[in-house]
Amino acid sequence: MEADLLAHLSDPARGLRGKLTPNADLAKVTWFRTGGPADLLFQPADEEDLARFLALLPEEVPLTVVGIGSNLLVRDGGVEGVVVRLATKGFGEVAAFGGERIQAGAAASDKRLAAVALEAGLGGFHFLHGIPGSVGGAIRMNGGANGVETADRLVEARALDRSGAVHTLSRAEMGFTYRHAEAPEELIFVSALFEGPQTDPAAIRQAMAEVEHHRETTQPVREKTGGSTFKNPPGTSAWREVDRAGCRGFAVGDAEMSAMHCNFMINRGTATGHDLEALGEEVRRRVFQSSGILLEWEIRRIGRFVPGREVEGFRP
Numbered sequence: 147m148e149a150d151l152l153a154h155l156s157d158p159a160r161g162l163r164g165k166l167t168p169n170a171d172l173a174k175v176t177w178f179r180t181g182g183p184a185d186l187l188f189q190p191a192d193e194e195d196l197a198r199f200l201a202l203l204p205e206e207v208p209l210t211v212v213g214i215g216s217n218l219l220v221r222d223g224g225v226e227g228v229v230v231r232l233a234t235k236g237f238g239e240v241a242a243f244g245g246e247r248i249q250a251g252a253a254a255s256d257k258r259l260a261a262v263a264l265e266a267g268l269g270g271f272h273f274l275h276g277i278p279g280s281v282g283g284a285i286r287m288n289g290g291a292n293g294v295e296t297a298d299r300l301v302e303a304r305a306l307d308r309s310g311a312v313h314t315l316s317r318a319e320m321g322f323t324y325r326h327a328e329a330p331e332e333l334i335f336v337s338a339l340f341e342g343p344q345t346d347p348a349a350i351r352q353a354m355a356e357v358e359h360h361r362e363t364t365q366p367v368r369e370k371t372g373g374s375t376f377k378n379p380p381g382t383s384a385w386r387e388v389d390r391a392g393c394r395g396f397a398v399g400d401a402e403m404s405a406m407h408c409n410f411m412i413n414r415g416t417a418t419g420h421d422l423e424a425l426g427e428e429v430r431r432r433v434f435q436s437s438g439i440l441l442e443w444e445i446r447r448i449g450r451f452v453p454g455r456e457v458e459g460f461r462p
Contacts, residue, residue: 181220184229197310223450242266252282269345272353297322385409
């Protein structure tokens with residue numbers, strides 16, 4: 147099927163301008179540097195190209211969208227069907243306008259959005275300076291830190307559905323909750339409109355410096371990691387419960403819960419997707435035994451297990 151699909155989509159008559167790569171190595175695009183290949187990877191040239199591709203893609207072909215790979219665990223068996231990855235060239239522009247608003251492409255980094263907000267003197271974006279992700283990911287998971295969330299700044303988001311049709315969702319229509327948006331999973335976010343109050347740039351700079359200092363001194367930012375592994379449970383912090391369960395520095399193979407920040411998994415060198423997911427599920431089990439709290443994954447896990455190397459999700 148993959149060969150037929152590639153031939154179908156690669157036909158010049160189809161008019162696609164983006165890059166199609168069969169058997170694409172996804173380990174290269176994830177911060178963990180692990181995982182199997184995508185059956186087919188498509189990197190669209192721009193929104194029009196993506197819409198054309200979606201209209202051409204048969205409905206029965208599985209479709210997965212990935213960002214810059216900072217909060218992503220790809221399983222070792224790879225990802226079935228098509229993986230779409232938006233590039234900064236076609237989806238990375240960020241521009242301030244209208245006094246208090248910023249338009250940002252989904253592939254723009256959170257850090258770039260924070261920088262443009264600083265240039266425009268718009269407050270409330272400093273938290274993004276410390277999140278190693280993209281605007282699309284921030285929208286999809288209501289990314290946040292330091293007491294501020296994407297939901298606090300978003301005006302509306304623009305997305306394409308599986309057929310390539312355009313949808314514009316208001317903040318209310320996004321259905322934001324903690325680290326989650328209720329927007330349909332089939333939607334591919336391509337850009338978003340944000341707003342923030344006019345603020346003294348010196349105050350913004352100070353807030354961003356504090357975010358940077360906190361990140362540099364408390365998180366393993368120079369390791370192969372995926373950021374926060376688990377969502378914070380109500381009334382406590384995930385790292386605190388992981389620590390109480392004795393899992394700081396706990397390892398499975400070359401996958402380890404960081405001794406520096408024990409809600410961060412790190413790949414010490416040769417960890418596989420299996421090692422990382424098995425570590426996370428064992429930590430969930432130990433935390434539940436320790437405190438009765440069932441941690442929820444914050445890291446997104448996609449793809450197939452290698453037969454015989456499945457990881458069973460912990461259930462009390």
